[in-house]
Amino acid sequence: MRERVRLFNGEIQIDSNTTGTTISVTIPNKAAPLPPKRRSKIVGKHGSMRILVADDNSMVRTYITELLTDTPWRVCGEAADGSDALQKTRELKPDLVLLDVSMPGTNGLEIANIIRQELPAIKIVVASHHDLKQLLSSDAHQLADGFVDKDRMGLDLLPITRALSKNGPNHRS
Secondary structure (H helix, E strand, O other), X not given: OHHHHHHOOOXXXXXXXXXXXXXXXXXXXXXXXXXXXXXXXXXXXXXXXXXXXXXXXXXXXXXXXXXOOOOOOEXXXXXXXXXXXXXXXXXXXXXXXXXXXXXXXXXXXXXHHHHHHHOOOOEEEEEEOOOHHHHHHOHHHHOOOEEEEHHHHHXXXXXXXXXXXXXXXXXXX
16 A cells, blocks of 8 residues: 555555554645556566465455566466465466465465475565565575565565566576
């Protein structure tokens, strides 16, 4: 939500107290125009990179799918929890799995570890609202090919995906 408000040069304010939470969104009448959608030029001889999106929030999964709409990459499946993510990874064998760290059941880092052991050619990007610096300083940095702060998903997901796709699907960099 914060990203979309920022796209329109708006502000979001969240105030919480013992009686509840108030969310205020302000968007100016003359918002900045959205940048034109451009198709990425990364479609090489390997074609489209297939991406599995694993996040327990359906709105986040929809947002990610929208972000990838005008790119050569396509969402080949979605998962709402860790066990579903692992099952669909084994079944679909995507080129890249985007894993939320905090999912019900088995968390994203545990799933990343299993994928890394069973299907090492699959690239993994971990998404989190948590402190990425803490994740990167832990052993988690060995489990993923990239990390995305969910608050910056709209800004960072496409560049990370582009960087991982340069060598073609199923080629670890």
